[in-house]
Amino acid sequence: MFAEERQQKILDILNSKSSIKVMDIAELLNVSESTIRRDLQELEEKNLLMRTHGGAVGIYNRTNFEPSxxxxxxxxxxxxxxxxxxxxxxxxxxxxxxxxxxxxxxxxxxxxxxxxxxxxxxxxxxxxxxxxxxxxxxxxxxxxxxxxxxxxxxxxxxxxxxxxxxxxxxxxxxxxxxxxxxxxxxxxxxxxxxxxxxxxxxxxxxxxxxxxxxxxxxxxxxxxxxxxxxxxxxxxxxxxxxxxxxxxxxxxx
The missing domain is CATH 3.40.50.1360 (Rossmann fold)
Known part of the structure; x- marks a missing residue:
């Protein structure tokens, strides 16, 4: 699986679950946790998510985000x-x-x-x-x-x-x-x-x-x-x- 395809799957999962864990995504996509961490870093640099300890949340899930x-x-x-x-x-x-x-x-x-x-x-x-x-x-x-x-x-x-x-x-x-x-x-x-x-x-x-x-x-x-x-x-x-x-x-x- 190409990195772009893998990262899109990560974003799709994040859109449905609001938060993800590195170990869960690594197991689901059958890749190493270090690979997922690199993916999360790249996605964060593109402002598409925010990394947390052990995983990530959607960019809209910053602690001060408040939907109307x-x-x-x-x-x-x-x-x-x-x-x-x-x-x-x-x-x-x-x-x-x-x-x-x-x-x-x-x-x-x-x-x-x-x-x-x-x-x-x-x-x-x-x-x-x-x-x-x-x-x-x-x-x-x-x-x-x-x-x-x-x-x-x-x-x-x-x-x-x-x-x-x-x-x-x-x-x-x-x-x-x-x-x-x-x-x-x-x-x-x-x-x-x-x-x-x-x-x-x-x-x-x-x-x-x-x-x-x-x-x-x-x-x-x-x-x-x-x-x-x-x-x-x-x-x-x-x-x-x-x-x-x-x-x-x-x-x-």
């Missing part, structure tokens, strides 16, 4: 709907919950069937969606609105959340890692998510499988602060096992 709400709205929509269906079934009559701003949590809001629940949210989209449903009390946090993610964040948002103790918090994330915890690109938004987590009895992260082994700029919480992760069914079984060993349940949708 609009960019994410239709991305992996089938997976988001499946995740939302599972999450919504975990909301019981009489629950108090936090719904973080995000495209997946918005899908949860659309599917809530429980009655007599209280929802605290920093999302104008979720508040609008729930305003037409009976049996739901909505508390909108207020705060500074980030146009990129349509999330209300900052000290005002956090001050409102601190007035409550909720049964469950459904929180989105850009990165999930056993070593680095749950992360997101923006520091201020990370602090708001952290406050949500601190005032919830049960913390449920909702994110598709591509978020695993990604690390963004700002830490939301260590992985042990998470009660459960609801993700897409294409996640690898070894990842489920690794998280189970540190006490975090992964539910696939």
């Amino acid at each position: 709400f609009v960019d994410k709205q239709d991305e992996k929509i089938d997976q988001k709907i499946s995740i939302a269906e599972v999450a919504s079934m975990m909301i019981e009559d009489g629950d108090t919950i936090i719904l973080d701003s995000g495209t997946t949590t918005l899908e949860i809001a659309k599917r809530i069937r429980s009655r007599n629940i209280t929802v605290i949210t920093n999302s104008i989209d979720i508040a609008s969606e729930l305003s037409n449903k009976e049996g739901i009390e909505i508390i909108v946090t207020g705060g500074s609105l980030r146009s990129n993610t349509r999330a209300m964040v900052g000290h005002l948002t956090e001050a409102v959340i601190k007035n409550f103790r909720v049964d469950k918090a459904f929180v989105g994330a850009n990165g999930i890692s056993i070593e680095d915890g749950v992360t997101t690109p923006n520091f201020i938004e990370a602090q708001t998510k952290k406050t949500m987590i601190n005032y919830a009895s049960k913390v449920i992260i909702v994110a598709d499988s591509t978020k695993f082994n990604n690390v963004s700029f700002s830490i939301i919480c260590p992985i042990k602060a998470v009660s459960m992760i609801i993700t897409s069914r294409d996640i690898e079984q070894n990842i489920i096992k690794e998280y189970s060993e540190v006490g975090v349940d992964i539910v696939t949708a």
Whole structure:
């Protein structure tokens, strides 16, 4: 196999998996790890990927990269709907919950069937969606609105959340890692998510499988602060096992 053909295969794999490991690609393409490292170096020099310890991530996966709400709205929509269906079934009559701003949590809001629940949210989209449903009390946090993610964040948002103790918090994330915890690109938004987590009895992260082994700029919480992760069914079984060993349940949708 020519180097150009091999490198194109590497990019194709990276586009579908978001991150790759040298040893896995070497085995898949039946070449030495040193050959793959040279390929990764050449691809990085062309600004087509970014090398990491033991592998590489897509160039769009730099720690401060943050896709907008609009960019994410239709991305992996089938997976988001499946995740939302599972999450919504975990909301019981009489629950108090936090719904973080995000495209997946918005899908949860659309599917809530429980009655007599209280929802605290920093999302104008979720508040609008729930305003037409009976049996739901909505508390909108207020705060500074980030146009990129349509999330209300900052000290005002956090001050409102601190007035409550909720049964469950459904929180989105850009990165999930056993070593680095749950992360997101923006520091201020990370602090708001952290406050949500601190005032919830049960913390449920909702994110598709591509978020695993990604690390963004700002830490939301260590992985042990998470009660459960609801993700897409294409996640690898070894990842489920690794998280189970540190006490975090992964539910696939």
